[in-house]
Amino acid sequence: MNEDRNCQWRVARRPDGNVVAEDFQYTEEDIPRPGDGEFLLKTYYINLAPVMRMYMSGIAAAGETPLAIGDVIHGRAVAEVIASKHPDYEVGDYVQGQCGWQTYKVSRGTKQEKFRKLPDIGCSYSVALGSLGMTGFSAYFGLIDCGRPKKGDVVVVSGAAGGVGTHVVQIAKLLGCRVIGIAGGAAKCQLIKSLGCDVAIDYKDGDIAEHIEAACPDGIDLYFDNVGGETLQVCLENLAMHSRIVLCGSISEYLLDEPFGLTNYTRLRRTNSTMQGFFIYNHSDDFDRAERDMAAWLKSGRLRPAEHIFDGFENLPAALASLYDGSNHGIALVRIRRGPYDNRQQENR
Numbered sequence: 001m002n003e004d005r006n007c008q009w010r011v012a013r014r015p016d017g018n019v020v021a022e023d024f025q026y027t028e029e030d031i032p033r034p035g036d037g038e039f040l041l042k043t044y045y046i047n048l049a050p051v052m053r054m055y056m057s058g059i060a061a062a063g064e065t066p067l068a069i070g071d072v073i074h075g076r077a078v079a080e081v082i083a084s085k086h087p088d089y090e091v092g093d094y095v096q097g098q099c100g101w102q103t104y105k106v107s108r109g110t111k112q113e114k115f116r117k118l119p120d121i122g123c124s125y126s127v128a129l130g131s132l133g134m135t136g137f138s139a140y141f142g143l144i145d146c147g148r149p150k151k152g153d154v155v156v157v158s159g160a161a162g163g164v165g166t167h168v169v170q171i172a173k174l175l176g177c178r179v180i181g182i183a184g185g186a187a188k189c190q191l192i193k194s195l196g197c198d199v200a201i202d203y204k205d206g207d208i209a210e211h212i213e214a215a216c217p218d219g220i221d222l223y224f225d226n227v228g229g230e231t232l233q234v235c236l237e238n239l240a241m242h243s244r245i246v247l248c249g250s251i252s253e254y255l256l257d258e259p260f261g262l263t264n265y266t267r268l269r270r271t272n273s274t275m276q277g278f279f280i281y282n283h284s285d286d287f288d289r290a291e292r293d294m295a296a297w298l299k300s301g302r303l304r305p306a307e308h309i310f311d312g313f314e315n316l317p318a319a320l321a322s323l324y325d326g327s328n329h330g331i332a333l334v335r336i337r338r339g340p341y342d343n344r345q346q347e348n349r
Ligand SMILES: NC(=O)c1ccc[n+]([C@@H]2O[C@H](COP(=O)([O-])OP(=O)(O)OC[C@H]3O[C@@H](n4cnc5c(N)ncnc54)[C@H](OP(=O)(O)O)[C@@H]3O)[C@@H](O)[C@H]2O)c1
Pocket: 048, 049, 050, 051, 134, 135, 138, 159, 160, 161, 162, 163, 164, 165, 182, 183, 184, 185, 188, 226, 227, 247, 248, 249, 250, 251, 252, 253, 278, 279, 280, 281, 322, 323, 324, 325, 326, 327, 328, 329, 330, 331, 332
């Protein structure tokens, strides 16, 4: 990375299957200067989300504008204000928001960019993209507001070792639920057990239906779905009375030409159950509540961020690919440069 230039990753071509190096174009430009009503941001962390492949495919997803070939890829980042001619942003402020895959950005602080100033909670500002960012907030609102967990509920979460999933596991545990996590491989199962899962199911080892039936003999009270497809189908067959399914994501279907085609949603009827989708930005008015609760859990040590940190701007493409080949353990982040509280080694913590 050239510190004296604005380094960027752009869409070179539409991905076919998982993203590969040829789908990305690296460019450099002069570092932009802020005009009146603008401020200049310097990027520290960028977080990776499965939706970024949709951006690259030209799909208008997650409220972002569709990308043309040659556009800078959308991505939320933690950044520092290093120059400002904007009344609401001062030099030295840290924000999280839509910066794109680049090392500097000039902004007017638009609604579309959804900037939030960072609270200083005495730890690496990477948490502003995890527990105190859209990933952690998705777990918070999806689980608490949509799933309405009660103490003693049997909660099943798929994608349990990922960014959203590791937060769902821990929040459900601290609310007194029995938590069954589903993840791919022994190492990920070990990770989610260390975060509090009562049972960890490796969906790549054996029959997922048999695993779920064995782990939930009295049925599932709440299923937090990050993957869709067969796992959702199996959970629908194992519902307890008045259970809730929260549709967060369906990553097992994102690379398919046709969606999975769920056929057994009528299983909701016999148990008076509900299935509810949610979109994180529909909860924007309530982000302060999530930030307050998550920060308190972090400070007390009841919530531990599981971060998979890729070092270096050049590793953004590989970090995005990790979400689709399953090699990320916890939330996938790229550290562009070290920030406050960030002077020690903290690989894959
Ligand atoms: N509704 C919303 O507003 C909202 C907001 C944020 C995220 N989301 C969704 O939430 C889900 C989790 O997002 P995240 O950012 O936390 O990503 P993530 O879980 O950190 O990363 C993706 C994980 O998905 C799993 N995976 C990949 N391909 C799979 C497949 N074919 N079948 C089953 N699992 C597969 C992999 O874990 P394994 O190794 O365990 O397979 C991978 O590590 C995604 O579906 C995302 O689209 C929705």
